[in-house]
Amino acid sequence: SAVISQKPSRDICQRGTSLTIQCQVDSQVTMMFWYRQQPGQSLTLIATANQGSEATYESGFVIDKFPISRPNLTFSTLTVSNMSPEDSSIYLCSVLISGANEQYFGPGTRLTVT
Amino acid sequence: EDKVVQSPLSLVVHEGDTVTLNCSYEVTNFRSLLWYKQEKKAPTFLFMLTSSGIEKKSGRLSSILDKKELFSILNITATQTGDSAVYLCAVLTGTASKLTFGTGTRLQVTL
Numbered sequence: 410s411a412v413i414s415q416k417p418s419r420d421i422c423q424r425g426t427s428l429t430i431q432c433q434v435d436s437q438v439t440m441m442f443w444y445r446q447q448p449g450q451s452l453t454l455i456a457t458a459n460q461g462s463e464a465t466y467e468s469g470f471v472i473d474k475f476p477i478s479r480p481n482l483t484f485s486t487l488t489v490s491n492m493s494p495e496d497s498s499i500y501l502c503s504v505l506i507s508g509a510n511e512q513y514f515g516p517g518t519r520l521t522v523t
Numbered sequence: 524e525d526k527v528v529q530s531p532l533s534l535v536v537h538e539g540d541t542v543t544l545n546c547s548y549e550v551t552n553f554r555s556l557l558w559y560k561q562e563k564k565a566p567t568f569l570f571m572l573t574s575s576g577i578e579k580k581s582g583r584l585s586s587i588l589d590k591k592e593l594f595s596i597l598n599i600t601a602t603q604t605g606d607s608a609v610y611l612c613a614v615l616t617g618t619a620s621k622l623t624f625g626t627g628t629r630l631q632v633t634l
Contacts, residue, residue, distance in 0.1 A: 410568070418564075440620050442620075442622070450626075451611065451624040451625060451626045451627050452566070452611070452613075452622075452624045453624075454621060454622065454623075457619065457620075457621075465619070499564050501564070501565065501566075503622070505620045509571075510554050510555035510571055510573060510615055511555065511557055511568060511571040511615075512557070512568075512613075512615070512620070512622055513568055514559075514565045514566050514567075514568075515565060516564060516565045517563075517564030517565045518564075519564060
């Protein structure tokens with residue numbers, strides 16, 4: 410497995426502002442992902458964070474709204490831009506262990522937009 | 524479009540009961556099926572299943588996969604209040620390693 414940390418663990422933000430969430434892994438991993446979990450819902454994949462290139466976004470998610478960086482194999486950031494109350498969710502990063510078929514999740518960031 | 528369906532959506536049992544949670548899927552490029560337990564924010568990994576008919580066990584929890592009928596079950600025996608959580612089933616697919624989640628089963632164990 411891997412030890413994954415996320416910062417911040419929670420935040421309350423005003424609409425129209427942006428928040429950057431950081432994800433750090435204790436070992437180099439090939440694949441990192443960002444998920445969103447809206448209240449009462451299951452997890453939805455936002456994008457795959459690719460090291461050294463642009464992230465791969467899922468249908469319904471765009472780079473302007475959720476820019477992602479992945480400068481190396483242990484770190485990634487997700488920015489939630491121009492926030493509205495509909496962005497209130499838990500945001501989770503996950504990693505795929507190389508050669509395995511399992512993903513592990515970070516502790517999550519609970520975002521509330523007022 | 525890949526689809527994962529869990530049942531029941533929620534369940535209330537008494538401590539000591541045995542529960543069975545169900546997960547069915549329709550996906551392309553299946554790689555594995557995973558079960559997670561979510562109590563607060565982060566899903567914690569329980570099991571990864573890739574082969575049919577091989578039971579995975581961890582204490583009171585066990586799981587099995589049927590790749591012909593496209594489903595999996597998660598069993599919890601002698602339930603405890605600490606088992607109260609949302610149990611998520613997810614399927615990993617393709618070279619892109621995408622995880623598609625079911626809606627989850629909310630389990631409440633009462634005294």
